[in-house]
Amino acid sequence: GEDVEQSLFLSVREGDSSVINCTYTDSSSTYLYWYKQEPGAGLQLLTYIFSNMDMKQDQRLTVLLNKKDKHLSLRIADTQTGDSAIYFCAGSSGGSYIPTFGRGTSLIVHP
């Protein structure tokens, strides 16, 4: 089955850009998702990208997909303290309705 890997921590200075990386193993992954989880809360869907796309931009968020390397990244421009959270990458393939989640990257934004 699918395996999704993420680094566990990322620390950035307020105002800088953050780049959170994710790798996946299933080349047939058709949908890839980014979720944000604030402390004590559920997961909030931030954005998702189809496998036939290379990039998707939504305000301060940019998702890049490199299908050859099976690498997905989430860039947050002008990172704010409110962006501090855990970010989960997830992917699903074929007709599956159950995505595979990474373990999450804890983003720490300091002044």
Place this chain on the structure above:
Amino acid sequence: SQTIHQWPATLVQPVGSPLSLECTVEGTSNPNLYWYRQAAGRGLQLLFYSVGIGQISSEVPQNLSASRPQDRQFILSSKKLLLSDSGFYLCAWSSLMGNQPQHFGDGTRLSIL
């Protein structure tokens, strides 16, 4: 628009007591429904999923069970809680069609004493 409600938000229970967590979805029909547990290590563990009323698939053998008595209602239960059942429980829904994103509730923090 679709919304998902999960309750209670927090729960403290003694070992050996029963459990019932409830999740309801509004604004959609025939959703796929899911129960996850998130331990301190942050990873999400899929416990149960359901594609229709009365249809429950279990991913992990344990002393928990799930039921779907109505189309948009999903219940997580236990007859006798263990210390290891402590954690953060998340309910989620997705469209019946495959490859649609999941949408999560706010979670229930369960502490077993």
